[in-house]
């Protein structure tokens with residue numbers, strides 16, 4: 001299957017990074033190389049890019065796409081949370097910009113064998129990095145109902161988390177749940193009701209929750225934001241594109257933390273938290289996709305870009 005992914009908020013990401021000739025950039029989610037290609041163009045003739053992805057297929061696609069830039073690119077397979085170690089291996093101390101374009105690529109969603117989508121019959125899997133042992137089958141078949149309900153609630157913001165967790169546990173008593181569509185059917189049966197009036201498929205939230213848990217997405221994002229900030233030169237920029245409210249809330253909170261926003265209780269006459277100011281926001285509000293972009297690229301719907309500049 002040919003790799004396809006249409007990058008979201010492309011111009012906005014490049015302008016937020018303030019790319020310049022000679023700059024060193026990390027694309028921590030290089031995917032098919034769409035954003036990376038534009039970073040390299042905008043930092044011509046000698047900007048350098050380190051492209052990281054957990055997914056081997058993405059790295060192959062990126063290598064092909066970025067071939068024209070030759071020695072200006074290094075690609076590394078790994079988790080963006082480990083970007084500090086990846087830079088160390090390349091003998092680079094600091095960089096001018098970091099981009100994270102979170103979540104899954106269209107290729108991962110559309111490729112049935114990766115087991116991310118409830119719309120495609122496949123083994124339940126959902127690993128971004130196929131070297132990882134833990135996958136969605138293990139989660140769904142081994143975790144206790146209380147833990148299943150917790151992740152459905154916390155990561156899927158699923159109001160009927162307990163009901164779905166109970167249905168999963170009941171179904172797996174008869175036989176292990178192994179396929180995407182089997183799980184989707186269990187969820188649909190557990191949520192009687194509104195049929196055609198439903199705005200989204202009933203398994204949407206649960207599948208998002210499982211994917212986040214399998215890949216430990218929020219912990220990795222938190223680590224990447226904090227590690228990345230310490231890798232930026234003064235004046236360097238950190239830009240993050242998120243696709244759901246959990247990610248965006250975390251990015252907003254950590255970026256506020258970098259900006260040293262006071263967290264003293266209201267009414268305190270003098271600030272006592274004295275937080276270190278590491279960065280300032282590039283803009284007051286996040287950039288969002290326009291109606292024209294979502295019409296042309298429906299998967300960019302809900303994307304938000306936040307950026308900060310290292311002081």
Ligand SMILES: C[S@@+](CC[C@H](N)C(=O)[O-])C[C@H]1O[C@@H](n2cnc3c(N)ncnc32)[C@H](O)[C@@H]1O
Pocket residue numbers: 005006007028029030031032033034035036052053054055058078079080081101102103104105106128220
């Ligand atoms: C939305 S796509 C990025 C697309 C890319 N910006 C482009 O223009 O083609 C997200 C990519 O990030 C990767 N990814 C997600 N979480 C990751 C992590 N913690 N570490 C490394 N790669 C990750 C996924 O494998 C996927 O290829």
